[in-house]
Amino acid sequence: MNRINKFAKLFAFLVLLPSMVLYAQYKIPAGFTDGYVYANGIRIHYYHALPALGKPVMVMVHGVTDNGLCWTTLAEKLQGSYDIYMLDARGHGLSDPFTAVDNGETLVKDVVAFVQAMKWEKPILMGHSMGAATVMRVGAEYPDLPKAVIMLDPMLGRFPGGRPPGDSARNRPPASTQVRPSTAPDRLSVNMVGSPETLVAQNNYRFEDLVATGRRQFPKWDSVDVYYWALSKKQYHGPYTNEAWQAMSGTMRTENALAKIQAPAIILKADASPEVRKTNEEAARVLQKGKLVHIDGAGHNLHHDQLARTIEVLKGFLSTL
Numbered sequence: 001m002n003r004i005n006k007f008a009k010l011f012a013f014l015v016l017l018p019s020m021v022l023y024a025q026y027k028i029p030a031g032f033t034d035g036y037v038y039a040n041g042i043r044i045h046y047y048h049a050l051p052a053l054g055k056p057v058m059v060m061v062h063g064v065t066d067n068g069l070c071w072t073t074l075a076e077k078l079q080g081s082y083d084i085y086m087l088d089a090r091g092h093g094l095s096d097p098f099t100a101v102d103n104g105e106t107l108v109k110d111v112v113a114f115v116q117a118m119k120w121e122k123p124i125l126m127g128h129s130m131g132a133a134t135v136m137r138v139g140a141e142y143p144d145l146p147k148a149v150i151m152l153d154p155m156l157g158r159f160p161g162g163r164p165p166g167d168s169a170r171n172r173p174p175a176s177t178q179v180r181p182s183t184a185p186d187r188l189s190v191n192m193v194g195s196p197e198t199l200v201a202q203n204n205y206r207f208e209d210l211v212a213t214g215r216r217q218f219p220k221w222d223s224v225d226v227y228y229w230a231l232s233k234k235q236y237h238g239p240y241t242n243e244a245w246q247a248m249s250g251t252m253r254t255e256n257a258l259a260k261i262q263a264p265a266i267i268l269k270a271d272a273s274p275e276v277r278k279t280n281e282e283a284a285r286v287l288q289k290g291k292l293v294h295i296d297g298a299g300h301n302l303h304h305d306q307l308a309r310t311i312e313v314l315k316g317f318l319s320t321l
Helices: 002-024 068-078 106-117 130-141 196-203 207-217 223-235 242-250 274-284 307-318
Strands: 033-039 042-048 057-061 083-087 124-128 148-152 265-270 290-295
Touching: 033 106, 042 068, 042 106, 057 068, 057 106, 057 130, 068 083, 068 223, 068 307, 083 106, 106 130, 106 242, 124 130, 130 148, 148 307, 196 223, 207 223, 265 274, 265 307, 274 290, 290 307
Parallel strands: 057 083, 057 124, 124 148, 148 265, 265 290
Antiparallel strands: 033 042, 042 083
16 A cells, blocks of 8 residues: 555656646746846846855846846856856846837946946947847947957848838737637747736746747657746836837847947858858957858757857857956
């Protein structure tokens, strides 16, 4: 009888283990802390990796719909050598939402104001996607602020018609949208823009279903990256209006920013055809003190798709500072 009870308990534990591990990911990773700073008119929330006192400060800025914890696996690889802070951008994670007065300069000024509020001198700035555009513009518009600028898969060159990707009439938030529950829990759709009803409905997706979607869509990712990706979608809270969308998407109007960056800089781009690689390399030639590296076998989220190679390239660049 005791043997049966032990077996039953073991079976129950094994059944519950995936859920226990799943929900443990809501917690801040071991050694991390978090906090808030009032900067540029809002509360900006951030995560602080295992403190590395006396080491160079590194500020990480994520892409659309993500949050600061989406940097976790990369930050854990660098935290011994750098004092790393991972922001929740405005309208993301636990930071305050967009406001009626925001514009295409706002997210850039958020990063600048955050650095100034923390009283840092010459932090290293790293960004992914929209975050890459943000730190690119900080480097161009505030050339004395960063020690270095690291950009993971930014859009290079001019946007067609001067508009960032997705900035078209059909992608702007409609007045109202009817949201229907998903019938395929591992195939949930996640939108960066839409009506308030659409975006809030995404916040109500079950965490387990978002994780299942992430595992299906991103088979190369570490499970930690998938879990925090799922959490970030439940926390995403904007933009709810066309004006807020214009403010957020306006951040990606980088135009001639690359040529104005005076600090050492590096661009990591996703794998691409020879033709696209050539176009990217030509765009990067304007960097005064920088270079571009394509990450073989990686998509847009290259630091998740090919973490080891990303770390290798980053450490090589950082060793030159």
